[in-house]
Amino acid sequence: MATIESYSTAAGKRYMVRYRTPDRASTKKRGFKTKRDAEAFAATVEVEKLTGSYVAPALGRITVEELAPDWLARKESDVAPSNYRTLETAWRVHVQPRWGRARVADVELARVEQWIAQIQRDETDADGEVIKKGAGATVVIRAYGVLAGILDDAVKSRRLASNPARGVENLPRKLTKRHVYLSAEDVGRLADESGAHRPLVLTLAYTGLRWGELVALRVRDVEFLRRRLTVHDNAVQLGVDHAVGRTKSRRTRSVPVPEFILDELSVQCRGKGPDDLVFPGPDGSYLPRPKSDGGWFAGAVKRAKVQAITPHDLRHTTASLSVSAGVNVLALARMLGHTSAKVTLDTYADLFDSDLDAVAKSLHARYSPPPVPKVCPNGTE
The missing domain is CATH 1.10.443.10 (Intergrase catalytic core)
Structure with missing residues:
Protein backbone atom coordinates (compact mmCIF):
# COMPACT_ATOMS: atom_id res chain seq x y z
CA MET A 1 0.00 0.00 0.00
CA ALA A 2 1.08 3.60 -0.55
CA THR A 3 2.36 5.68 2.34
CA ILE A 4 2.15 9.45 2.77
CA GLU A 5 4.87 11.58 4.33
CA SER A 6 5.09 15.29 4.97
CA TYR A 7 8.16 17.45 4.43
CA SER A 8 9.00 21.15 4.66
CA THR A 9 9.88 23.51 1.83
CA ALA A 10 10.45 27.26 1.55
CA ALA A 11 6.87 27.55 0.34
CA GLY A 12 5.45 25.57 3.30
CA LYS A 13 4.49 22.01 4.14
CA ARG A 14 4.21 19.53 1.29
CA TYR A 15 3.28 15.85 1.05
CA MET A 16 4.94 12.94 -0.68
CA VAL A 17 3.41 9.59 -1.72
CA ARG A 18 5.63 6.50 -1.66
CA TYR A 19 4.23 3.49 -3.54
CA ARG A 20 5.23 0.42 -5.54
CA THR A 21 4.72 0.03 -9.27
CA PRO A 22 3.13 -3.15 -10.69
CA ASP A 23 6.64 -4.61 -11.15
CA ARG A 24 7.24 -4.08 -7.39
CA ALA A 25 9.75 -1.24 -7.88
CA SER A 26 9.61 1.49 -5.24
CA THR A 27 8.86 5.03 -6.43
CA LYS A 28 7.44 8.29 -5.14
CA LYS A 29 5.64 11.45 -6.15
CA ARG A 30 6.23 14.74 -4.34
CA GLY A 31 4.73 18.20 -4.27
CA PHE A 32 1.16 17.75 -3.01
CA LYS A 33 -0.03 20.87 -1.19
CA THR A 34 -2.63 19.07 0.95
CA LYS A 35 -2.80 15.65 2.53
CA ARG A 36 -6.17 15.13 0.84
CA ASP A 37 -4.57 15.55 -2.59
CA ALA A 38 -1.85 13.06 -1.66
CA GLU A 39 -4.43 10.55 -0.43
CA ALA A 40 -6.47 10.94 -3.61
CA PHE A 41 -3.38 10.27 -5.73
CA ALA A 42 -2.46 7.22 -3.63
CA ALA A 43 -5.97 5.80 -3.97
CA THR A 44 -5.93 6.38 -7.74
CA VAL A 45 -2.62 4.59 -8.09
CA GLU A 46 -3.92 1.55 -6.21
CA VAL A 47 -7.05 1.38 -8.38
CA GLU A 48 -4.98 1.69 -11.58
CA LYS A 49 -2.70 -1.10 -10.41
CA LEU A 50 -5.68 -3.35 -9.73
CA THR A 51 -7.36 -2.60 -13.09
CA GLY A 52 -4.14 -2.83 -15.10
CA SER A 53 -4.35 0.78 -16.31
CA TYR A 54 -1.36 2.08 -14.36
CA VAL A 55 1.17 4.11 -16.36
CA ALA A 56 4.47 5.15 -14.83
CA PRO A 57 4.66 8.97 -14.77
CA ALA A 58 8.21 8.90 -16.11
CA LEU A 59 7.02 7.32 -19.37
CA GLY A 60 4.73 10.26 -20.01
CA ARG A 61 7.63 12.68 -20.07
CA ILE A 62 8.50 11.82 -23.65
CA THR A 63 7.65 14.65 -26.06
CA VAL A 64 5.28 14.52 -29.00
CA GLU A 65 8.09 15.16 -31.49
CA GLU A 66 10.04 12.22 -30.11
CA LEU A 67 7.16 9.90 -30.96
CA ALA A 68 6.30 11.55 -34.30
CA PRO A 69 9.05 9.99 -36.50
CA ASP A 70 7.90 6.42 -35.83
CA TRP A 71 4.27 7.36 -36.50
CA LEU A 72 5.14 9.15 -39.74
CA ALA A 73 7.37 6.28 -40.89
CA ARG A 74 4.55 3.82 -40.42
CA LYS A 75 2.13 6.08 -42.30
CA GLU A 76 4.61 6.43 -45.16
CA SER A 77 4.46 2.67 -45.70
CA ASP A 78 0.69 2.40 -45.13
CA VAL A 79 -0.81 5.17 -47.27
CA ALA A 80 -0.44 6.52 -50.79
CA PRO A 81 2.46 8.94 -51.40
CA SER A 82 0.07 11.84 -52.00
CA ASN A 83 -1.71 11.13 -48.72
CA TYR A 84 1.56 10.85 -46.80
CA ARG A 85 2.69 14.17 -48.20
CA THR A 86 -0.37 15.92 -46.73
CA LEU A 87 0.18 14.23 -43.35
CA GLU A 88 3.84 15.24 -43.23
CA THR A 89 2.91 18.81 -44.14
CA ALA A 90 0.23 18.91 -41.44
CA TRP A 91 2.79 17.74 -38.88
CA ARG A 92 5.43 20.24 -39.94
CA VAL A 93 3.16 23.27 -40.38
CA HIS A 94 0.51 22.89 -37.68
CA VAL A 95 1.29 20.16 -35.15
CA GLN A 96 5.02 20.40 -34.49
CA PRO A 97 5.13 24.18 -33.81
CA ARG A 98 2.45 23.86 -31.11
CA TRP A 99 2.88 20.37 -29.69
CA GLY A 100 6.37 19.19 -30.70
CA ARG A 101 8.09 19.98 -27.37
CA ALA A 102 5.06 19.17 -25.21
CA ARG A 103 5.30 16.07 -23.04
CA VAL A 104 2.52 13.63 -23.88
CA ALA A 105 1.42 13.61 -20.24
CA ASP A 106 0.90 17.38 -20.40
CA VAL A 107 -1.49 17.35 -23.37
CA GLU A 108 -5.00 18.29 -22.22
CA LEU A 109 -8.32 18.11 -24.04
CA ALA A 110 -9.14 21.76 -23.39
CA ARG A 111 -5.81 22.90 -24.85
CA VAL A 112 -6.35 20.75 -27.93
CA GLU A 113 -9.71 22.42 -28.47
CA GLN A 114 -8.09 25.85 -28.04
CA TRP A 115 -5.49 24.89 -30.67
CA ILE A 116 -8.21 23.76 -33.11
CA ALA A 117 -9.99 27.09 -32.69
CA GLN A 118 -6.74 29.00 -33.12
CA ILE A 119 -5.68 27.49 -36.44
CA GLN A 120 -9.14 28.18 -37.88
CA ARG A 121 -9.03 31.84 -36.86
CA ASP A 122 -8.09 34.55 -39.38
CA GLU A 123 -5.07 36.73 -38.54
CA THR A 124 -5.73 40.46 -38.86
CA ASP A 125 -3.60 43.58 -38.71
CA ALA A 126 -4.14 46.68 -36.56
CA ASP A 127 -6.77 47.96 -38.99
CA GLY A 128 -8.75 44.73 -38.87
CA GLU A 129 -7.67 43.63 -42.36
CA VAL A 130 -7.21 39.90 -42.81
CA ILE A 131 -3.53 39.19 -43.43
CA LYS A 132 -3.76 35.43 -43.18
CA LYS A 133 -6.86 33.31 -43.50
CA GLY A 134 -7.45 30.53 -41.03
CA ALA A 135 -7.10 26.92 -42.08
CA GLY A 136 -10.08 25.24 -43.74
CA ALA A 137 -11.97 22.24 -42.41
CA THR A 138 -9.93 19.66 -44.33
CA VAL A 139 -6.62 21.05 -43.07
CA VAL A 140 -7.86 21.31 -39.48
CA ILE A 141 -9.24 17.77 -39.42
CA ARG A 142 -6.02 16.41 -40.92
CA ALA A 143 -3.80 18.24 -38.41
CA TYR A 144 -5.95 17.03 -35.51
CA GLY A 145 -5.76 13.50 -36.89
CA VAL A 146 -1.96 13.64 -36.90
CA LEU A 147 -1.81 14.75 -33.25
CA ALA A 148 -4.41 12.23 -32.15
CA GLY A 149 -2.66 9.44 -34.06
CA ILE A 150 0.68 10.14 -32.40
CA LEU A 151 -0.97 10.15 -28.97
CA ASP A 152 -2.69 6.86 -29.84
CA ASP A 153 0.81 5.43 -30.23
CA ALA A 154 1.63 6.76 -26.75
CA VAL A 155 -1.36 4.83 -25.38
CA LYS A 156 -0.32 1.65 -27.21
CA SER A 157 3.19 1.90 -25.79
CA ARG A 158 1.79 2.37 -22.28
CA ARG A 159 3.02 5.94 -21.97
CA LEU A 160 -0.54 7.23 -21.50
CA ALA A 161 -3.57 5.61 -19.90
CA SER A 162 -5.88 7.22 -22.47
CA ASN A 163 -5.63 9.62 -25.39
CA PRO A 164 -6.26 13.19 -24.12
CA ALA A 165 -6.98 14.45 -27.66
CA ARG A 166 -9.93 12.15 -28.28
CA GLY A 167 -13.38 13.59 -27.65
CA VAL A 168 -12.93 17.16 -28.89
CA GLU A 169 -16.18 18.97 -29.59
CA ASN A 170 -15.14 21.75 -31.97
CA LEU A 171 -13.83 19.94 -35.04
CA PRO A 172 -15.22 21.67 -38.16
CA ARG A 173 -17.35 19.79 -40.64
CA LYS A 174 -16.40 19.41 -44.26
CA LEU A 175 -18.82 21.02 -46.66
CA THR A 176 -19.97 18.65 -49.38
CA LYS A 177 -19.05 20.03 -52.76
CA ARG A 178 -21.91 20.21 -55.23
CA HIS A 179 -21.52 17.66 -58.00
CA VAL A 180 -21.49 18.94 -61.55
CA TYR A 181 -23.02 16.66 -64.18
CA LEU A 182 -22.75 17.09 -67.93
CA SER A 183 -25.21 15.72 -70.44
CA VAL A 323 -27.89 6.02 -63.76
CA SER A 324 -29.86 7.62 -66.59
CA ALA A 325 -29.10 4.56 -68.72
CA GLY A 326 -30.49 2.27 -66.01
CA VAL A 327 -27.19 0.78 -64.85
CA ASN A 328 -27.43 -1.40 -61.72
CA VAL A 329 -26.09 0.31 -58.59
CA LEU A 330 -23.89 -2.65 -57.68
CA ALA A 331 -22.35 -2.64 -61.17
CA LEU A 332 -21.82 1.12 -60.98
CA ALA A 333 -20.08 0.77 -57.59
CA ARG A 334 -17.68 -1.81 -59.05
CA MET A 335 -17.08 0.34 -62.09
CA LEU A 336 -16.18 3.41 -60.00
CA GLY A 337 -14.05 1.43 -57.56
CA HIS A 338 -16.21 2.14 -54.52
CA THR A 339 -15.86 -0.22 -51.58
CA SER A 340 -19.62 -0.84 -51.51
CA ALA A 341 -22.88 0.16 -53.16
CA LYS A 342 -23.62 2.18 -50.01
CA VAL A 343 -20.74 4.52 -50.85
CA THR A 344 -22.17 5.00 -54.34
CA LEU A 345 -25.66 5.67 -53.00
CA ASP A 346 -24.37 8.09 -50.38
CA THR A 347 -22.14 9.92 -52.86
CA TYR A 348 -24.74 10.23 -55.58
CA ALA A 349 -27.97 10.27 -53.59
CA ASP A 350 -29.24 13.17 -55.69
CA LEU A 351 -29.14 11.01 -58.83
CA PHE A 352 -31.65 8.58 -57.37
CA ASP A 353 -34.39 11.08 -56.44
CA SER A 354 -36.41 10.08 -59.50
CA ASP A 355 -36.28 6.47 -58.31
CA LEU A 356 -38.37 7.48 -55.30
CA ASP A 357 -41.14 8.63 -57.65
CA ALA A 358 -40.88 5.34 -59.52
CA VAL A 359 -41.28 3.42 -56.24
CA ALA A 360 -44.57 5.19 -55.48
CA LYS A 361 -45.88 4.53 -58.99
CA SER A 362 -44.88 0.87 -58.86
CA LEU A 363 -46.50 0.35 -55.45
CA HIS A 364 -49.68 2.05 -56.62
CA ALA A 365 -49.86 -0.04 -59.79
CA ARG A 366 -49.27 -3.29 -57.91
CA TYR A 367 -51.25 -2.85 -54.70
CA SER A 368 -53.92 -0.16 -55.16
CA PRO A 369 -57.46 -1.50 -54.50
CA PRO A 370 -59.94 -1.58 -57.38
CA PRO A 371 -61.99 1.60 -57.73
CA VAL A 372 -65.25 1.67 -55.77
CA PRO A 373 -68.33 2.07 -58.06
CA LYS A 374 -70.16 5.31 -57.57
CA VAL A 375 -73.81 4.78 -56.56
CA CYS A 376 -76.44 7.39 -57.42
CA PRO A 377 -79.14 8.29 -54.88
CA ASN A 378 -81.76 6.27 -56.87
CA GLY A 379 -79.65 3.16 -56.51
CA THR A 380 -78.24 3.05 -60.02
CA GLU A 381 -74.54 3.24 -60.86
Whole structure:
Protein backbone atom coordinates (compact mmCIF):
# COMPACT_ATOMS: atom_id res chain seq x y z
CA MET A 1 0.00 0.00 0.00
CA ALA A 2 1.08 3.60 -0.55
CA THR A 3 2.36 5.68 2.34
CA ILE A 4 2.15 9.45 2.77
CA GLU A 5 4.87 11.58 4.33
CA SER A 6 5.09 15.29 4.97
CA TYR A 7 8.16 17.45 4.43
CA SER A 8 9.00 21.15 4.66
CA THR A 9 9.88 23.51 1.83
CA ALA A 10 10.45 27.26 1.55
CA ALA A 11 6.87 27.55 0.34
CA GLY A 12 5.45 25.57 3.30
CA LYS A 13 4.49 22.01 4.14
CA ARG A 14 4.21 19.53 1.29
CA TYR A 15 3.28 15.85 1.05
CA MET A 16 4.94 12.94 -0.68
CA VAL A 17 3.41 9.59 -1.72
CA ARG A 18 5.63 6.50 -1.66
CA TYR A 19 4.23 3.49 -3.54
CA ARG A 20 5.23 0.42 -5.54
CA THR A 21 4.72 0.03 -9.27
CA PRO A 22 3.13 -3.15 -10.69
CA ASP A 23 6.64 -4.61 -11.15
CA ARG A 24 7.24 -4.08 -7.39
CA ALA A 25 9.75 -1.24 -7.88
CA SER A 26 9.61 1.49 -5.24
CA THR A 27 8.86 5.03 -6.43
CA LYS A 28 7.44 8.29 -5.14
CA LYS A 29 5.64 11.45 -6.15
CA ARG A 30 6.23 14.74 -4.34
CA GLY A 31 4.73 18.20 -4.27
CA PHE A 32 1.16 17.75 -3.01
CA LYS A 33 -0.03 20.87 -1.19
CA THR A 34 -2.63 19.07 0.95
CA LYS A 35 -2.80 15.65 2.53
CA ARG A 36 -6.17 15.13 0.84
CA ASP A 37 -4.57 15.55 -2.59
CA ALA A 38 -1.85 13.06 -1.66
CA GLU A 39 -4.43 10.55 -0.43
CA ALA A 40 -6.47 10.94 -3.61
CA PHE A 41 -3.38 10.27 -5.73
CA ALA A 42 -2.46 7.22 -3.63
CA ALA A 43 -5.97 5.80 -3.97
CA THR A 44 -5.93 6.38 -7.74
CA VAL A 45 -2.62 4.59 -8.09
CA GLU A 46 -3.92 1.55 -6.21
CA VAL A 47 -7.05 1.38 -8.38
CA GLU A 48 -4.98 1.69 -11.58
CA LYS A 49 -2.70 -1.10 -10.41
CA LEU A 50 -5.68 -3.35 -9.73
CA THR A 51 -7.36 -2.60 -13.09
CA GLY A 52 -4.14 -2.83 -15.10
CA SER A 53 -4.35 0.78 -16.31
CA TYR A 54 -1.36 2.08 -14.36
CA VAL A 55 1.17 4.11 -16.36
CA ALA A 56 4.47 5.15 -14.83
CA PRO A 57 4.66 8.97 -14.77
CA ALA A 58 8.21 8.90 -16.11
CA LEU A 59 7.02 7.32 -19.37
CA GLY A 60 4.73 10.26 -20.01
CA ARG A 61 7.63 12.68 -20.07
CA ILE A 62 8.50 11.82 -23.65
CA THR A 63 7.65 14.65 -26.06
CA VAL A 64 5.28 14.52 -29.00
CA GLU A 65 8.09 15.16 -31.49
CA GLU A 66 10.04 12.22 -30.11
CA LEU A 67 7.16 9.90 -30.96
CA ALA A 68 6.30 11.55 -34.30
CA PRO A 69 9.05 9.99 -36.50
CA ASP A 70 7.90 6.42 -35.83
CA TRP A 71 4.27 7.36 -36.50
CA LEU A 72 5.14 9.15 -39.74
CA ALA A 73 7.37 6.28 -40.89
CA ARG A 74 4.55 3.82 -40.42
CA LYS A 75 2.13 6.08 -42.30
CA GLU A 76 4.61 6.43 -45.16
CA SER A 77 4.46 2.67 -45.70
CA ASP A 78 0.69 2.40 -45.13
CA VAL A 79 -0.81 5.17 -47.27
CA ALA A 80 -0.44 6.52 -50.79
CA PRO A 81 2.46 8.94 -51.40
CA SER A 82 0.07 11.84 -52.00
CA ASN A 83 -1.71 11.13 -48.72
CA TYR A 84 1.56 10.85 -46.80
CA ARG A 85 2.69 14.17 -48.20
CA THR A 86 -0.37 15.92 -46.73
CA LEU A 87 0.18 14.23 -43.35
CA GLU A 88 3.84 15.24 -43.23
CA THR A 89 2.91 18.81 -44.14
CA ALA A 90 0.23 18.91 -41.44
CA TRP A 91 2.79 17.74 -38.88
CA ARG A 92 5.43 20.24 -39.94
CA VAL A 93 3.16 23.27 -40.38
CA HIS A 94 0.51 22.89 -37.68
CA VAL A 95 1.29 20.16 -35.15
CA GLN A 96 5.02 20.40 -34.49
CA PRO A 97 5.13 24.18 -33.81
CA ARG A 98 2.45 23.86 -31.11
CA TRP A 99 2.88 20.37 -29.69
CA GLY A 100 6.37 19.19 -30.70
CA ARG A 101 8.09 19.98 -27.37
CA ALA A 102 5.06 19.17 -25.21
CA ARG A 103 5.30 16.07 -23.04
CA VAL A 104 2.52 13.63 -23.88
CA ALA A 105 1.42 13.61 -20.24
CA ASP A 106 0.90 17.38 -20.40
CA VAL A 107 -1.49 17.35 -23.37
CA GLU A 108 -5.00 18.29 -22.22
CA LEU A 109 -8.32 18.11 -24.04
CA ALA A 110 -9.14 21.76 -23.39
CA ARG A 111 -5.81 22.90 -24.85
CA VAL A 112 -6.35 20.75 -27.93
CA GLU A 113 -9.71 22.42 -28.47
CA GLN A 114 -8.09 25.85 -28.04
CA TRP A 115 -5.49 24.89 -30.67
CA ILE A 116 -8.21 23.76 -33.11
CA ALA A 117 -9.99 27.09 -32.69
CA GLN A 118 -6.74 29.00 -33.12
CA ILE A 119 -5.68 27.49 -36.44
CA GLN A 120 -9.14 28.18 -37.88
CA ARG A 121 -9.03 31.84 -36.86
CA ASP A 122 -8.09 34.55 -39.38
CA GLU A 123 -5.07 36.73 -38.54
CA THR A 124 -5.73 40.46 -38.86
CA ASP A 125 -3.60 43.58 -38.71
CA ALA A 126 -4.14 46.68 -36.56
CA ASP A 127 -6.77 47.96 -38.99
CA GLY A 128 -8.75 44.73 -38.87
CA GLU A 129 -7.67 43.63 -42.36
CA VAL A 130 -7.21 39.90 -42.81
CA ILE A 131 -3.53 39.19 -43.43
CA LYS A 132 -3.76 35.43 -43.18
CA LYS A 133 -6.86 33.31 -43.50
CA GLY A 134 -7.45 30.53 -41.03
CA ALA A 135 -7.10 26.92 -42.08
CA GLY A 136 -10.08 25.24 -43.74
CA ALA A 137 -11.97 22.24 -42.41
CA THR A 138 -9.93 19.66 -44.33
CA VAL A 139 -6.62 21.05 -43.07
CA VAL A 140 -7.86 21.31 -39.48
CA ILE A 141 -9.24 17.77 -39.42
CA ARG A 142 -6.02 16.41 -40.92
CA ALA A 143 -3.80 18.24 -38.41
CA TYR A 144 -5.95 17.03 -35.51
CA GLY A 145 -5.76 13.50 -36.89
CA VAL A 146 -1.96 13.64 -36.90
CA LEU A 147 -1.81 14.75 -33.25
CA ALA A 148 -4.41 12.23 -32.15
CA GLY A 149 -2.66 9.44 -34.06
CA ILE A 150 0.68 10.14 -32.40
CA LEU A 151 -0.97 10.15 -28.97
CA ASP A 152 -2.69 6.86 -29.84
CA ASP A 153 0.81 5.43 -30.23
CA ALA A 154 1.63 6.76 -26.75
CA VAL A 155 -1.36 4.83 -25.38
CA LYS A 156 -0.32 1.65 -27.21
CA SER A 157 3.19 1.90 -25.79
CA ARG A 158 1.79 2.37 -22.28
CA ARG A 159 3.02 5.94 -21.97
CA LEU A 160 -0.54 7.23 -21.50
CA ALA A 161 -3.57 5.61 -19.90
CA SER A 162 -5.88 7.22 -22.47
CA ASN A 163 -5.63 9.62 -25.39
CA PRO A 164 -6.26 13.19 -24.12
CA ALA A 165 -6.98 14.45 -27.66
CA ARG A 166 -9.93 12.15 -28.28
CA GLY A 167 -13.38 13.59 -27.65
CA VAL A 168 -12.93 17.16 -28.89
CA GLU A 169 -16.18 18.97 -29.59
CA ASN A 170 -15.14 21.75 -31.97
CA LEU A 171 -13.83 19.94 -35.04
CA PRO A 172 -15.22 21.67 -38.16
CA ARG A 173 -17.35 19.79 -40.64
CA LYS A 174 -16.40 19.41 -44.26
CA LEU A 175 -18.82 21.02 -46.66
CA THR A 176 -19.97 18.65 -49.38
CA LYS A 177 -19.05 20.03 -52.76
CA ARG A 178 -21.91 20.21 -55.23
CA HIS A 179 -21.52 17.66 -58.00
CA VAL A 180 -21.49 18.94 -61.55
CA TYR A 181 -23.02 16.66 -64.18
CA LEU A 182 -22.75 17.09 -67.93
CA SER A 183 -25.21 15.72 -70.44
CA ALA A 184 -24.05 13.46 -73.25
CA GLU A 185 -24.38 16.42 -75.62
CA ASP A 186 -22.19 18.55 -73.32
CA VAL A 187 -19.57 15.80 -73.21
CA GLY A 188 -19.56 15.61 -77.00
CA ARG A 189 -18.97 19.35 -77.38
CA LEU A 190 -16.27 19.32 -74.69
CA ALA A 191 -14.48 16.43 -76.39
CA ASP A 192 -14.65 18.18 -79.78
CA GLU A 193 -13.12 21.32 -78.29
CA SER A 194 -10.32 19.35 -76.61
CA GLY A 195 -8.47 18.70 -79.86
CA ALA A 196 -5.85 15.98 -79.48
CA HIS A 197 -7.18 15.25 -75.98
CA ARG A 198 -10.58 14.19 -77.34
CA PRO A 199 -10.09 10.43 -76.57
CA LEU A 200 -8.95 11.29 -73.04
CA VAL A 201 -12.04 13.40 -72.30
CA LEU A 202 -14.41 10.76 -73.65
CA THR A 203 -12.67 8.02 -71.66
CA LEU A 204 -12.96 10.03 -68.44
CA ALA A 205 -16.64 10.81 -69.05
CA TYR A 206 -17.74 7.27 -69.92
CA THR A 207 -15.57 5.07 -67.67
CA GLY A 208 -15.37 7.10 -64.43
CA LEU A 209 -11.61 6.69 -64.05
CA ARG A 210 -9.77 9.06 -61.74
CA TRP A 211 -7.14 11.23 -63.40
CA GLY A 212 -4.23 9.31 -61.86
CA GLU A 213 -5.75 5.99 -62.96
CA LEU A 214 -6.23 7.26 -66.50
CA VAL A 215 -2.70 8.55 -67.03
CA ALA A 216 -1.28 5.30 -65.58
CA LEU A 217 -3.15 3.16 -68.12
CA ARG A 218 -0.90 1.11 -70.40
CA VAL A 219 -1.79 -0.47 -73.71
CA ARG A 220 -1.92 -3.93 -72.13
CA ASP A 221 -4.65 -2.68 -69.80
CA VAL A 222 -7.06 -2.08 -72.69
CA GLU A 223 -8.86 -5.37 -73.36
CA PHE A 224 -10.55 -4.75 -76.70
CA LEU A 225 -12.14 -8.19 -77.00
CA ARG A 226 -13.68 -8.08 -73.51
CA ARG A 227 -14.47 -4.38 -73.81
CA ARG A 228 -12.81 -3.71 -70.47
CA LEU A 229 -10.08 -1.61 -68.91
CA THR A 230 -7.97 -3.23 -66.20
CA VAL A 231 -7.26 -0.57 -63.60
CA HIS A 232 -4.58 -1.34 -61.04
CA ASP A 233 -2.18 1.62 -60.94
CA ASN A 234 -2.58 5.25 -59.94
CA ALA A 235 -0.04 7.94 -60.91
CA VAL A 236 -0.34 10.80 -58.43
CA GLN A 237 1.30 14.09 -59.34
CA LEU A 238 3.57 15.48 -56.63
CA GLY A 239 4.86 18.81 -57.85
CA VAL A 240 6.43 18.10 -61.22
CA ASP A 241 6.96 14.40 -60.52
CA HIS A 242 4.57 11.45 -60.29
CA ALA A 243 4.37 8.77 -57.60
CA VAL A 244 2.94 5.52 -58.92
CA GLY A 245 1.10 3.17 -56.58
CA ARG A 246 -2.05 1.13 -56.29
CA THR A 247 -5.52 2.54 -56.83
CA LYS A 248 -7.33 4.34 -54.01
CA SER A 249 -9.10 1.13 -52.95
CA ARG A 250 -5.83 -0.85 -53.40
CA ARG A 251 -7.76 -3.27 -55.61
CA THR A 252 -7.53 -4.11 -59.27
CA ARG A 253 -10.86 -3.55 -60.99
CA SER A 254 -12.31 -4.24 -64.40
CA VAL A 255 -14.09 -1.28 -65.97
CA PRO A 256 -16.57 -1.74 -68.85
CA VAL A 257 -15.99 0.43 -71.91
CA PRO A 258 -18.59 1.42 -74.52
CA GLU A 259 -17.66 0.33 -78.03
CA PHE A 260 -17.46 3.87 -79.37
CA ILE A 261 -14.84 4.66 -76.68
CA LEU A 262 -12.88 1.55 -77.70
CA ASP A 263 -12.82 2.91 -81.25
CA GLU A 264 -11.19 6.08 -79.91
CA LEU A 265 -8.73 4.05 -77.82
CA SER A 266 -7.75 1.84 -80.75
CA VAL A 267 -6.48 4.92 -82.58
CA GLN A 268 -4.74 6.09 -79.39
CA CYS A 269 -2.96 2.74 -78.97
CA ARG A 270 -1.97 2.28 -82.60
CA GLY A 271 1.77 1.69 -83.05
CA LYS A 272 2.47 1.36 -79.32
CA GLY A 273 3.86 -1.55 -77.36
CA PRO A 274 2.02 -3.32 -74.51
CA ASP A 275 3.97 -1.42 -71.83
CA ASP A 276 3.52 2.02 -73.39
CA LEU A 277 1.23 4.56 -71.76
CA VAL A 278 -2.11 5.08 -73.48
CA PHE A 279 -2.13 8.81 -72.68
CA PRO A 280 1.55 9.86 -72.37
CA GLY A 281 2.77 13.37 -71.68
CA PRO A 282 4.79 15.43 -74.16
CA ASP A 283 8.04 13.81 -73.04
CA GLY A 284 6.59 10.29 -73.04
CA SER A 285 6.19 10.10 -69.26
CA TYR A 286 3.01 10.57 -67.25
CA LEU A 287 0.68 13.30 -68.51
CA PRO A 288 0.51 16.20 -66.02
CA ARG A 289 -2.85 17.35 -64.78
CA PRO A 290 -4.05 20.36 -66.81
CA LYS A 291 -3.74 23.74 -65.15
CA SER A 292 -6.97 24.97 -63.56
CA ASP A 293 -6.54 28.38 -65.16
CA GLY A 294 -5.29 28.71 -68.71
CA GLY A 295 -4.73 25.00 -69.33
CA TRP A 296 -6.05 23.04 -72.28
CA PHE A 297 -8.99 21.62 -70.31
CA ALA A 298 -10.13 25.01 -68.99
CA GLY A 299 -9.92 26.37 -72.54
CA ALA A 300 -12.03 23.51 -73.90
CA VAL A 301 -14.66 24.10 -71.19
CA LYS A 302 -14.97 27.76 -72.18
CA ARG A 303 -15.15 27.04 -75.90
CA ALA A 304 -17.73 24.27 -75.39
CA LYS A 305 -19.83 26.62 -73.23
CA VAL A 306 -20.54 23.98 -70.60
CA GLN A 307 -20.63 24.33 -66.82
CA ALA A 308 -17.34 25.11 -65.12
CA ILE A 309 -15.88 21.69 -64.30
CA THR A 310 -12.60 19.94 -63.54
CA PRO A 311 -11.39 16.65 -65.03
CA HIS A 312 -12.52 14.89 -61.85
CA ASP A 313 -16.08 16.15 -62.40
CA LEU A 314 -16.23 13.91 -65.47
CA ARG A 315 -16.20 11.00 -63.02
CA HIS A 316 -19.45 12.36 -61.61
CA THR A 317 -20.77 12.67 -65.16
CA THR A 318 -20.07 8.95 -65.64
CA ALA A 319 -22.27 8.19 -62.64
CA SER A 320 -25.03 10.46 -63.93
CA LEU A 321 -25.01 9.03 -67.45
CA SER A 322 -24.93 5.47 -66.08
CA VAL A 323 -27.89 6.02 -63.76
CA SER A 324 -29.86 7.62 -66.59
CA ALA A 325 -29.10 4.56 -68.72
CA GLY A 326 -30.49 2.27 -66.01
CA VAL A 327 -27.19 0.78 -64.85
CA ASN A 328 -27.43 -1.40 -61.72
CA VAL A 329 -26.09 0.31 -58.59
CA LEU A 330 -23.89 -2.65 -57.68
CA ALA A 331 -22.35 -2.64 -61.17
CA LEU A 332 -21.82 1.12 -60.98
CA ALA A 333 -20.08 0.77 -57.59
CA ARG A 334 -17.68 -1.81 -59.05
CA MET A 335 -17.08 0.34 -62.09
CA LEU A 336 -16.18 3.41 -60.00
CA GLY A 337 -14.05 1.43 -57.56
CA HIS A 338 -16.21 2.14 -54.52
CA THR A 339 -15.86 -0.22 -51.58
CA SER A 340 -19.62 -0.84 -51.51
CA ALA A 341 -22.88 0.16 -53.16
CA LYS A 342 -23.62 2.18 -50.01
CA VAL A 343 -20.74 4.52 -50.85
CA THR A 344 -22.17 5.00 -54.34
CA LEU A 345 -25.66 5.67 -53.00
CA ASP A 346 -24.37 8.09 -50.38
CA THR A 347 -22.14 9.92 -52.86
CA TYR A 348 -24.74 10.23 -55.58
CA ALA A 349 -27.97 10.27 -53.59
CA ASP A 350 -29.24 13.17 -55.69
CA LEU A 351 -29.14 11.01 -58.83
CA PHE A 352 -31.65 8.58 -57.37
CA ASP A 353 -34.39 11.08 -56.44
CA SER A 354 -36.41 10.08 -59.50
CA ASP A 355 -36.28 6.47 -58.31
CA LEU A 356 -38.37 7.48 -55.30
CA ASP A 357 -41.14 8.63 -57.65
CA ALA A 358 -40.88 5.34 -59.52
CA VAL A 359 -41.28 3.42 -56.24
CA ALA A 360 -44.57 5.19 -55.48
CA LYS A 361 -45.88 4.53 -58.99
CA SER A 362 -44.88 0.87 -58.86
CA LEU A 363 -46.50 0.35 -55.45
CA HIS A 364 -49.68 2.05 -56.62
CA ALA A 365 -49.86 -0.04 -59.79
CA ARG A 366 -49.27 -3.29 -57.91
CA TYR A 367 -51.25 -2.85 -54.70
CA SER A 368 -53.92 -0.16 -55.16
CA PRO A 369 -57.46 -1.50 -54.50
CA PRO A 370 -59.94 -1.58 -57.38
CA PRO A 371 -61.99 1.60 -57.73
CA VAL A 372 -65.25 1.67 -55.77
CA PRO A 373 -68.33 2.07 -58.06
CA LYS A 374 -70.16 5.31 -57.57
CA VAL A 375 -73.81 4.78 -56.56
CA CYS A 376 -76.44 7.39 -57.42
CA PRO A 377 -79.14 8.29 -54.88
CA ASN A 378 -81.76 6.27 -56.87
CA GLY A 379 -79.65 3.16 -56.51
CA THR A 380 -78.24 3.05 -60.02
CA GLU A 381 -74.54 3.24 -60.86
